[in-house]
Amino acid sequence: xxxxxxxxxxxxxxxxxxxxxxxxxxxxxxxxxxxxxxxxxxxxxxxxxxxxxxxxxxxxxxxxxxxxxxxxxxxxxxxxxxxxxxxxxxxxxxxxxxxxxxxxxxxxxxxxxxxxxxxxxxxxxxxxxxxxxxxxxxxxxxxxxxxxxxxxxxxxxxxxxxxxxxxxxxxxxxxxxxxxxxxxxxxxxxxxxxxxxxxxxxxxxxxxxxxxxxxxxxxxxxxxxxxxxxxxxxxxxxxxxxxxxxxxxxxxxxxxxxxxxxxxxxxxxxxxxxxxxxxxxxxxxxxxxxxxxxxxxxxxxxxxxxxxxxxxxxxxxxxxxxxxxxxxxxxxxxxxxxxxxxxxxxxxxxxxxxxxxxxxxxxxxxxxxxxxxxxxxxxxxxxxxxxxxxxxxxxxxxxxxxxxxxxxxxxxxxxxxxxxxxxxxxxxxxxxxxxxxxxxxxxxxxxxxxxxxxxxxxxxxxxxxxxxxxxxxxxxxxxxxxxxxxxxxxxxxxxxxxxxxxxxxxxxxxxxxxxxxxxxxxxxxxxxxxxxxxxxxxxxxxxxxxxxxxxxxxxxxxxxxxxxxxxxxxxxxxxxxxxxxxxxxxxxxxxxxxxxx
Amino acid sequence: xxxxxxxxxxxxxxxxxxxxxxxxxxxxxxxxxxxxxxxxxxxxxxxxxxxxxxxxxxxxxxxxxxxxxxxxxxxxxxxxxxxxxxxxxxxxxxxxxxxxxxxxxxxxxxxxxxxxxxxxxxxxxxxxxxxxxxxxxxxxxxxxxxxxxxxxxxxxxxxxxxx
Numbered sequence: 015x016x017x018x019x020x021x022x023x024x025x026x027x028x029x030x031x032x033x034x035x036x037x038x039x040x041x042x043x044x045x046x047x048x049x050x051x052x053x054x055x056x057x058x059x060x061x062x063x064x065x066x067x068x069x070x071x072x073x074x075x076x077x078x079x080x081x082x083x084x085x086x087x088x089x090x091x092x093x094x095x096x097x098x099x100x101x102x103x104x105x106x107x108x109x110x111x112x113x114x115x116x117x118x119x120x121x122x123x124x125x126x127x128x129x130x131x132x133x134x135x136x137x138x139x140x141x142x143x144x145x146x147x148x149x150x151x152x153x154x155x156x157x158x159x160x161x162x163x164x165x166x167x168x169x170x171x172x173x174x175x176x177x178x179x180x181x182x183x184x185x186x187x188x189x190x191x192x193x194x195x196x197x198x199x200x201x202x203x204x205x206x207x208x209x210x211x212x213x214x215x216x217x218x219x220x221x222x223x224x225x226x227x228x229x230x231x232x233x234x235x236x237x238x239x240x241x242x243x244x245x246x247x248x249x250x251x252x253x254x255x256x257x258x259x260x261x262x263x264x265x266x267x268x269x270x271x272x273x274x275x276x277x278x279x280x281x282x283x284x285x286x287x288x289x290x291x292x293x294x295x296x297x298x299x300x301x302x303x304x305x306x307x308x309x310x311x312x313x314x315x316x317x318x319x320x321x322x323x324x325x326x327x328x329x330x331x332x333x334x335x336x337x338x339x340x341x342x343x344x345x346x347x348x349x350x351x352x353x354x355x356x357x358x359x360x361x362x363x364x365x366x367x368x369x370x371x372x373x374x375x376x377x378x379x380x381x382x383x384x385x386x387x388x389x390x391x392x393x394x395x396x397x398x399x400x401x402x403x404x405x406x407x408x409x410x411x412x413x414x415x416x417x418x419x420x421x422x423x424x425x426x427x428x429x430x431x432x433x434x435x436x437x438x439x440x441x442x443x444x445x446x447x448x449x450x451x452x453x454x455x456x457x458x459x460x461x462x463x464x465x466x467x468x469x470x471x472x473x474x475x476x477x478x479x480x481x482x483x484x485x486x487x488x489x490x491x492x493x494x495x496x497x498x499x500x501x502x503x504x505x506x507x508x509x510x511x512x513x514x515x516x517x518x519x520x521x522x523x524x525x526x527x528x529x530x531x532x533x534x535x536x537x538x539x540x541x542x543x544x545x546x547x548x549x550x551x552x553x554x555x556x557x558x559x560x561x562x563x564x565x566x567x568x569x570x571x572x573x574x575x576x577x578x579x580x581x582x583x584x585x586x587x588x589x590x591x592x593x594x595x596x597x598x599x600x601x602x603x604x605x606x607x608x609x610x611x
Numbered sequence: 612x613x614x615x616x617x618x619x620x621x622x623x624x625x626x627x628x629x630x631x632x633x634x635x636x637x638x639x640x641x642x643x644x645x646x647x648x649x650x651x652x653x654x655x656x657x658x659x660x661x662x663x664x665x666x667x668x669x670x671x672x673x674x675x676x677x678x679x680x681x682x683x684x685x686x687x688x689x690x691x692x693x694x695x696x697x698x699x700x701x702x703x704x705x706x707x708x709x710x711x712x713x714x715x716x717x718x719x720x721x722x723x724x725x726x727x728x729x730x731x732x733x734x735x736x737x738x739x740x741x742x743x744x745x746x747x748x749x750x751x752x753x754x755x756x757x758x759x760x761x762x763x764x765x766x767x768x769x770x771x772x773x774x
Binding site for chain 1: 681
């Protein structure tokens, strides 16, 4: 072949196939680069021996790197997981956690379980002892993959450094698609060694023959559901956390308004439908509103959207809504007919299915039964008049007043995180969430100590937003060390500590079911929270009197760039009502200490 | 009701523990379990037997399907299928017993695969019921040791569990 032909061919070849230089990275660099490639802003973590290579790679990121991953140093690994979780709940993006092997990893376990129960996308990277030591009971060795098996959507153990890019890609893909959940990546220290470099190329997409999340519901089933919806005389829309996680609030709101049907939200679903809307009948369940629980019990059709018929919502399932047909839309087939049998199951993303329902309704010849629906609303409005959400004011401040004052001070537009117990229920009942992703609480696992670190994650995601953590003097002490993290990063969270000097919910159960024997449910020797907060470099306030409450709230929220800890002393005898009577149906409730249905 | 669930899954470390863990985690029982790679070395075939009503089995299969490494599964007992279990059984066989044991082995179409002056090792293949029946026929007094493989199964006809 003449030389000019060869040259011409080479020229064409080069222009057709761009010569690619594949860069070589160490395992640690691959981890950091993959996070950059995924667009991760924040990494919540705590360093230790097994992850030091990774921490060095984090340090060595160029300062002006446009996709730089910011590491947030917490004070306890549990808080790292909760902060990442709070970030994920508020943004819809996956939260990322980095912890070392052994105790670092096991400290994160409660946070992983919390995310798993509420289907929150989390990537947890844990260090592991070097691979040739695994199984030898080496220093800080824990079988993290084994420990986490029942509380993760999936887990990976890195066997070869070359696999890191693909594993990272798969982890993000699995965590964020289908029913989201936490994914663990356990990396032995030797796989991140700085001197062992391998080609790095981040996969553009991932396909797994064994994991194909459902992207569309069955249209035939949806059509059947629409027919049933139009036939209903006493319908209720029962919307859960899936609406919030599945970004389907808009579709849900459009559907409810088009039909004019009542909507009740689960604890996880609050904000999925605007609470101040007239079609909203509030939260249902153990501490749900009277009207929501009565409407559910008396309904003839339940449209369950992204909810899972959790025991806190249904009371005794054998007595659950005896006359109701059930349409159940959920992305997870295993949730459907798990606790309550669905008459029309629809497996698919709630957003897509609700969207299709709306189109079908537009094209449908039928209309809702106006007369029946009007008399159904009459019935519901009758229940509304019972005012299940009421409390008597007295000499002492009531916890409900605190939440209402918070609502007023924040104009109902704050991000509210909570811990677990009475204060959580009061917040859920009295703070009316009109937008999704504003109410951030541990609904499934019920993790005390969640509120403050979750609020940190939210504040990182939205630095300008008003973030309040409604907590109690029991819960806050489970992760109070994070006040230090808040100082380090200047997070102006407002902590609303509803202080009743008792583990209120435990005490309430002991009052109601254990003859008032308060076994270990009171809080003796409480710290002076004001001094404590001040020693952490923040602002502390103590409020004792109801008449000071609103002014104190105003003042706290006017300190826009400071963390304020409001220690608010309330009536220790107050109970949360309504409350389901155990083993009863939806309509069986205590309305106050003496009155029941 | 007894069910045979056959699972095709990624042949990866940890996959088996996830399947087994699911059963204990959710309070289901595994009666027998057998697992080995298939003709495609990236896949394993796991067969297990369990007891449960339709609702329980539906829940089990849904949860199994959610496991990331599970590619496909089938409840073999829903349709026509062939099931086999292999048993190696060590029997006392001395004096007059030897002939009697040999006759019973022949009736059950078993094979004697090891012989000493006092012991036979018998290999027997069949459904689990057949293996139970053999043990009953021999009499427990004769039995020194039993090793059973657990059930393997395959659907009859055209139906296959493959990619």
